[in-house]
Amino acid sequence: MRSLTPQFLVSLFLFLLTIYSPFGPISAIAAEGKKTIGLSLPLSGPYQKLGEQMRFAAKLALEDYKKQNNSATIQLKIIDDECKAEQGKNAARQFVQAQVDIILGNLCYKSFSAAQEILAPKQIPTLSPTLRHPHHAQSRKDMAWQSFTFGGNRKIEISTTASIMLQRFYNKPYALIDDGSIEARNFIDAIRSIADARGITPIHVDNFRPLQPAQSALVRRLKKAGIKGAFVAGEANDVAIIARDIAAQGLDIELIGGEEMAILPFINESNELPTGIKNLFAIMRPDLLKLANAQNMITTLKSQSLEAEDYHLLGYALMQLAISALEEDNINDALSQRNFPTILGNIKFNDNGESSPYLYQLQQWQDDHFSTQINE
Numbered sequence: 001m002r003s004l005t006p007q008f009l010v011s012l013f014l015f016l017l018t019i020y021s022p023f024g025p026i027s028a029i030a031a032e033g034k035k036t037i038g039l040s041l042p043l044s045g046p047y048q049k050l051g052e053q054m055r056f057a058a059k060l061a062l063e064d065y066k067k068q069n070n071s072a073t074i075q076l077k078i079i080d081d082e083c084k085a086e087q088g089k090n091a092a093r094q095f096v097q098a099q100v101d102i103i104l105g106n107l108c109y110k111s112f113s114a115a116q117e118i119l120a121p122k123q124i125p126t127l128s129p130t131l132r133h134p135h136h137a138q139s140r141k142d143m144a145w146q147s148f149t150f151g152g153n154r155k156i157e158i159s160t161t162a163s164i165m166l167q168r169f170y171n172k173p174y175a176l177i178d179d180g181s182i183e184a185r186n187f188i189d190a191i192r193s194i195a196d197a198r199g200i201t202p203i204h205v206d207n208f209r210p211l212q213p214a215q216s217a218l219v220r221r222l223k224k225a226g227i228k229g230a231f232v233a234g235e236a237n238d239v240a241i242i243a244r245d246i247a248a249q250g251l252d253i254e255l256i257g258g259e260e261m262a263i264l265p266f267i268n269e270s271n272e273l274p275t276g277i278k279n280l281f282a283i284m285r286p287d288l289l290k291l292a293n294a295q296n297m298i299t300t301l302k303s304q305s306l307e308a309e310d311y312h313l314l315g316y317a318l319m320q321l322a323i324s325a326l327e328e329d330n331i332n333d334a335l336s337q338r339n340f341p342t343i344l345g346n347i348k349f350n351d352n353g354e355s356s357p358y359l360y361q362l363q364q365w366q367d368d369h370f371s372t373q374i375n376e
Contacts, residue, residue, distance in 0.1 A: 034073045035074045036099060037075075037076055037100065037101065037103075037104060037326075038076075038079070038103035038105075039054070039055060039058055039105050040079055040091050040105040040106050041080065041081065041107065043055065045082050045084075046267060047108070050266060051105070051107065053311035053315060054107075054312075054314060056312065057297075057311070057312040057319070058315040058316065058319040059076065060300070060316060061316045062074060062323070079091040081105070081111040083107060083108035083110065083111050084110060085114035086114070087111060088108075088115040091111070091115060092116075092118035092119050095119070095124065102322050102325065103115075103119070103124060103125070104315075104319065106128040107128065109133045112126070112131060112147070113133075119145075120143055120145050125331055125332050125335055126145075126146065126148070127147075127318050127321065128148070128150070129149070129150045131149040132152055132154050132354070133154070133183065134154045134183060134186060136354075140352060148335050148349050148355070149353060149355070150318075150344075150347065151354065152285075153350075153352070156360075158187065158190045158191060158194075161191065161231075161360065165231050166194075166195055166200050168281075169228075169229040169254075172228045172254075174204075175204035175229070175230040176206075176231055177205075177207060177231065178233040179208060179232075179233065183233075184233035184234055185207075204227055208234070208242070211237075211238065215242045216245050216249075219242065219246050219251065222246075222251070222253060228252065228253060229256070230253060231258075232255060232256070232257050233257075234260070235260055236260050236262075237267055237269040239257040239260075239264075239280075240264060240273055240280075243255050243273060243277065244269075247279075252279070253279060256281040256283060257282045259282075259283070259284050261284060262285075265369050270368065281364050282362075282370055283360050283362055284361065285360055286361055287372070288310045288313045289309075289310070291313075291344060293342070293343045293344065293345060294344065296343075297313060297343050313344060316343055321342055324341075325338070336349060
């Protein structure tokens with residue numbers, strides 16, 4: 001029988017703590033030296049609220065871990081990347097100088113891709129909760145990016161979006177619209193190919209100039225074409241303005257946006273939408289706040305008088321995953337091979353560094369939020 005030495009008892013104690021964490025498994029890291037986790041987030045500008053939510057939740061996850069592991073020596077390096085390319089590069093330089101082991105955040109592709117020019121040669125892994133750019137997989141392969149994302153596979157998003165949209169617009173005159181960007185145009189071209197193959201061809205294809213205070217001209221073209229439904233590949237603020245102008249002209253046109261619409265409740269354009277508007281939809285992943293594993297986290301936030309949002313959960317899950325990866329000798333190998341339990345469920349990345357644990361659903365705008373409960 002094994003003797004109960006002090007070393008054995010300490011090991012047993014740490015093991016039990018990793019199992020009975022109130023927010024799911026948080027691994028124990030041996031105190032063999034200081035570890036540094038970087039947070040690259042938009043802490044100013046239009047996406048500031050999302051960055052602040054992720055920062056709060058990531059710090060909370062680290063505090064929870066440290067309560068269970070008194071010997072933990074993990075520290076944070078937090079930098080505002082502003083969701084801009086040049087600031088993304090500046091943040092990357094600071095992370096390299098600080099000798100960070102892993103970087104979390106990277107909400108915007110511009111700041112993320114710019115940072116990779118500096119981070120990739122250093123083989124510093126980066127984790128994003130939302131990145132799903134169509135060039136990510138190829139760039140990751142060609143330039144040896146150590147990048148990982150919860151954003152999922154763009155091909156799955158396109159096929160699912162097309163299926164849901166075509167079912168919604170079946171026997172309706174509909175349009176496909178993009179904001180003129182290469183990414184949006186490619187997305188629309190892919191959807192149109194699927195639509196043509198199924199014999200449900202759009203009767204109108206259009207584009208618009210983004211970041212304008214009004215989109216009345218586009219709306220007039222839709223009216224002239226007799227459109228009853230339209231899918232728009234563009235940013236949430238532009239889609240909201242189109243929906244507002246459709247309502248202002250009294251038109252009965254259903255407008256559907258993509259995953260980009262998830263930020264609509266957090267931006268000013270949502271305040272410009274008429275109360276009771278029913279014709280604005282989005283094809284997005286489900287409400288993370290209803291996931292069973294997330295309920296303890298939500299309760300904790302409520303105890304601090306905070307209303308839980310998706311990016312709270314994403315920030316907490318990213319930190320859980322990062323802490324688990326840091327216990328391995330080779331972090332990049334661990335991220336490529338392991339299955340990571342988080343409050344969002346189990347996360348495992350494919351060969352392209354992508355993981356998509358959620359299913360896309362049609363959701364309807366209901367005054368200040370999207371809901372899967374559709375009111376016709």
